[in-house]
Amino acid sequence: MIDEFEFFLDKPWSDGLPxxxxxxxxxxxxxxxxxxxxxxxxxxxxxxxxxVTVRIAAIHALMAGCRPEYLPVVLGALPLMLREEFxxxxxxxxxxGVAPLMIxxxxxxxxxxxxxxxxxxxxxxxxxxxxxxxxxxxLLNLGGGMAGIASATIFATPMRYTACVTENRGRSPWExxxxxxxxxxxxxxxxxxxxxxxxxxxDDVSQAPERLLTGIADGMTALGSWNMHAxxxxxxxxxxxxxxxxERAGMSRADVHRWLVERAGRTVGDLKRGxxxxxxxxxxxxxxxxxxxxxxxxxxxxxxxxxxxxVAGGWGPCTAICHGWSGGSRAVHGHYDAEA
Amino acid sequence: MNELPAAELPFIDPTAGGNRPxxxxxxxxxxxxxxxxxxxxxxxEQGALILETMAQALRExxxxxxxxIRRKEHYSKPATDQLIDELAQExxxxxxxxxx
Numbered sequence: 088m089i090d091e092f093e094f095f096l097d098k099p100w101s102d103g104l105p106x107x108x109x110x111x112x113x114x115x116x117x118x119x120x121x122x123x124x125x126x127x128x129x130x131x132x133x134x135x136x137x138x139v140t141v142r143i144a145a146i147h148a149l150m151a152g153c154r155p156e157y158l159p160v161v162l163g164a165l166p167l168m169l170r171e172e173f174x175x176x177x178x179x180x181x182x183x184g185v186a187p188l189m190i191x192x193x194x195x196x197x198x199x200x201x202x203x204x205x206x207x208x209x210x211x212x213x214x215x216x217x218x219x220x221x222x223x224x225x226l227l228n229l230g231g232g233m234a235g236i237a238s239a240t241i242f243a244t245p246m247r248y249t250a251c252v253t254e255n256r257g258r259s260p261w262e263x264x265x266x267x268x269x270x271x272x273x274x275x276x277x278x279x280x281x282x283x284x285x286x287x288x289x290d291d292v293s294q295a296p297e298r299l300l301t302g303i304a305d306g307m308t309a310l311g312s313w314n315m316h317a318x319x320x321x322x323x324x325x326x327x328x329x330x331x332x333x334e335r336a337g338m339s340r341a342d343v344h345r346w347l348v349e350r351a352g353r354t355v356g357d358l359k360r361g362x363x364x365x366x367x368x369x370x371x372x373x374x375x376x377x378x379x380x381x382x383x384x385x386x387x388x389x390x391x392x393x394x395x396x397x398v399a400g401g402w403g404p405c406t407a408i409c410h411g412w413s414g415g416s417r418a419v420h421g422h423y424d425a426e427a
Numbered sequence: 428m429n430e431l432p433a434a435e436l437p438f439i440d441p442t443a444g445g446n447r448p449x450x451x452x453x454x455x456x457x458x459x460x461x462x463x464x465x466x467x468x469x470x471x472e473q474g475a476l477i478l479e480t481m482a483q484a485l486r487e488x489x490x491x492x493x494x495x496i497r498r499k500e501h502y503s504k505p506a507t508d509q510l511i512d513e514l515a516q517e518x519x520x521x522x523x524x525x526x527x
Contacts, residue, residue, distance in 0.1 A: 091438055100441055109439040134505075137442060146441045177503030228442055367472060414503030 106150040117145040120155030130169040133176035135231035151221035163423020172417040179232035185412040186246035192265035193275030195425035196253040203253035205401030219249030258327035259398035260334035280418035285407035304351035310362030318389040319411030324399040356381030460490035465518035469502040
């Protein structure tokens with residue numbers, strides 16, 4: 088008699104937690120959520136390069152605990168994450184501990200209950216927990232991205248269990264991230280960015296944007312952050328309370344984005360005090376800097392498109408900052424088909 | 428308890444089947460004298476320094492006839508097939524460096 092829970096953990100075909108046993112009956116229910124042909128190829132997961140089809144993605148979605156209606160998001164995410172500029176291969180092998188954070192926008196995200204409000208980065212929300220977990224199980228089982236095998240990660244991150252949120256559209260004073268990229272408000276759009284766990288920035292004092300954003304900018308500029316030392320992505324999830332302070336002072340989402348891109352950073356002299364500063368690294372930046380001038384300002388974001396500014400979380404005086412990876416991964420955006 | 432063939436399990440193998448043939452490791456030479464060695468610089472800082480130091484030691488101490496050092500496009504990306512094929516044409520051994 089096989090204990091299926093122990094079997095999947097022994098193989099190992101899990102992330103360390105028990106998985107829902109994939110049976111033919113459960114798979115049929117999962118596949119009923121898509122009109123796509125089960126053997127349709129989607130791609131290969133690096134670095135092991137095992138193929139993923141609609142059927143294999145559905146198996147992993149059900150193992151992760153997804154409801155069938157979550158499958159279109161999983162299927163939509165895979166081709167985005169396999170784009171060359173996302174560099175999944177590099178992240179699977181890196182010493183760093185970033186994870187592909189999925190920011191799911193559009194009416195379908197709300198329809199299936201992805202949480203962008205209180206506790207959105209934490210436990211308790213099935214869609215957030217299982218959609219990101221489905222992706223992770225594929226990165227492990229098909230890509231071989233296991234620590235100590237294909238992955239040289241030093242710490243990894245809790246975000247490698249799951250990393251899936253939406254924005255708090257109900258309390259955001261601004262348009263969504265997707266709309267800021269040119270999509271319509273009712274488009275179902277997914278953004279994926281390779282980032283570390285969120286670092287919480289509390290500020291229950293500031294009532295004006297200048298002071299508030301100065302503090303948030305400080306959280307974006309740690310000496311040991313790769314954002315300071317290479318072109319890296321970053322996700323800043325402003326709590327709706329912080330975003331509202333800016334909006335009431337007349338700042339649009341684009342204004343806050345611009346403020347942070349222009350003002351978050353450190354001088355060369357400051358960076359030399361600790362962390363990853365190397366002159367030759369600064370010379371690789373895609374922007375002109377003078378590494379021999381201690382007064383030269385080094386912005387955290389080397390290109391404005393690398394900052395994904397969203398409004399998420401519950402009401403309260405906090406913003407979450409996710410730093411990025413050094414190895415060259417660019418955030419990806421695209422439609423996902425809720426009817427697929 | 429994991430010895431049952433996949434077809435007899437009461438549940439589905441979540442992988443693509445795992446039927447690809449295993450790739451055998453190449454035989455290791457017992458002697459480096461007269462050999463050509465390829466080295467791949469992964470572009471991280473000081474990787475080249477490590478490789479050049481090794482190349483010198485291999486020539487001086489082990490009689491390696493030639494060391495070819497090539498640089499990848501970026502440390503986070505695999506070496507291209509073209510680069511690997513080029514090195515395989517000439518070298519009997521390869522060393523990949525990790526700098527940083």
